[in-house]
Amino acid sequence: MKLIAVLSGGMDSTAAMAVCKHAGHEIIGAITFDYGSKHNGREFLSALQIVNHYELKINRVQLDFIADHFKSDLLKTGGEIPEGHYADPSMKRTVVPFRNGIMLSIAAGFAESLDADGIILGNHFGDHAIYPDCREDFAKAMAQAISLGTYKNIALVTPFQNMTKTQIVEAGHAIGVPFALTYSCYKGGELHCGKCGTCVERREAFEQSGINDPTEYA
Numbered sequence: 001m002k003l004i005a006v007l008s009g010g011m012d013s014t015a016a017m018a019v020c021k022h023a024g025h026e027i028i029g030a031i032t033f034d035y036g037s038k039h040n041g042r043e044f045l046s047a048l049q050i051v052n053h054y055e056l057k058i059n060r061v062q063l064d065f066i067a068d069h070f071k072s073d074l075l076k077t078g079g080e081i082p083e084g085h086y087a088d089p090s091m092k093r094t095v096v097p098f099r100n101g102i103m104l105s106i107a108a109g110f111a112e113s114l115d116a117d118g119i120i121l122g123n124h125f126g127d128h129a130i131y132p133d134c135r136e137d138f139a140k141a142m143a144q145a146i147s148l149g150t151y152k153n154i155a156l157v158t159p160f161q162n163m164t165k166t167q168i169v170e171a172g173h174a175i176g177v178p179f180a181l182t183y184s185c186y187k188g189g190e191l192h193c194g195k196c197g198t199c200v201e202r203r204e205a206f207e208q209s210g211i212n213d214p215t216e217y218a
Contacts, residue, residue: 001117003157005030006107007058009046011182011202012122012160015172019159020120021054022175027120030058031110033103035096036067037074038081039188046183053178061106072096074186081186086197092130094186094197100133101142104156108146111154118155119146125162136161165205173211180214191218 005017007030021027032047034040044060051058066075073079073093082090100123107119123134132138143156160168172179184202185192192199194217206213 001155001157002026002028002115003118003120004028004107004111004114004116005056005120006103006122007032007047007050008122009043009048009050009182010122010184010198011165011172011179011205012124012168013120014050014122014179014182015168015177016120016122016157016159017054018175018177019171020157025118027054027056028116029110029114030056031061031107032058033061033063033106035063035099036076037096037186037188038076039074039183039186042185042188042190043183046181049181050178053181059110063102066096066099066102070097081196083193083195084197084200086201087130088197091197095131098133100131100138104142104146108150108154112150112152115152116154117152118157120157120159122160123158124160124168125164165201166208169205169209169211173209189218191216193218 003020003025005027007013017027030051047058067077072095073081074096082093084090111119139158139161146156147153184198186196186198187193192215
C-alpha cells in the first residue's frame with residue numbers, strides 16, 4: 001500500500017510510520033498540523049529531523065482557528081499544563097475537542113490528492129482513557145467515513161490501536177526507530193520537562209521495556 005503518515009514528531013506517530021514502512025508499505029509523504037498548541041513549534045523541529053532521517057517530504061497545515069475558538073489547556077490560549085500521570089483526571093484539561101477528527105478529515109483529502117491508499121495514525125491503547133478521538137470505536141467510525149468519502153476507499157491504518165506505550169517502544173526499538181529525535185512534552189520547552197503526563201508516560205514506557213531512554217529531561 002502507498003501510505004501517508006500523520007506525523008506530529010512524537011514517539012507514537014514516528015513509530016507507527018516506521019512499523020508500516022518496515023512491513024513493506026511505501027510511505028509517500030507525511031502531514032503535520034500546527035493548531036496552536038504549546039508544543040507545536042518544538043514538535044515540528046523533531047518532525048523535520050524524522051522526515052530527513054527517513055528521506056520523506058512533510059507538509060505542514062496551519063489550523064489557527066483551533067487556538068482561536070477551542071478550549072484546551074494544551075493550546076497557547078489555554079491555562080497551565082497540568083503535571084502528573086497521564087491517567088490523572090487533570091489531564092482531561094489537555095484534550096483538544098475533536099482534534100483527530102479534524103486532522104483526519106484533512107489528511108483524507110491530502111491522501112486522495114497524492115493517490116495514496118491509506119493514512120497512518122499513531123493512536124494507542126493508553127490514549128483511550130481521556131481522549132475520545134483516540135478510541136477504537138472512533139477510529140473504526142472514522143475509517144468507514146474516510147473510505148466512503150473517497151474514490152479510492154482510502155484506509156485508516158492504526159497499527160498501535162490496541163498496544164500500550166511500552167509495547168510501542170519495544171516494537172520501535174526492534175526496527176531501529178530513532179526515538180532520540182522524537183519529542184513529546186506538552187510544555188514545549190527545548191528539553192522534555194519530565195513532569196507533564198506525556199513525559200511521565202514516556203519515561204515509564206522506557207523503564208518498563210528495559211530499553212535505554214535517550215530522552216534528555218530538564
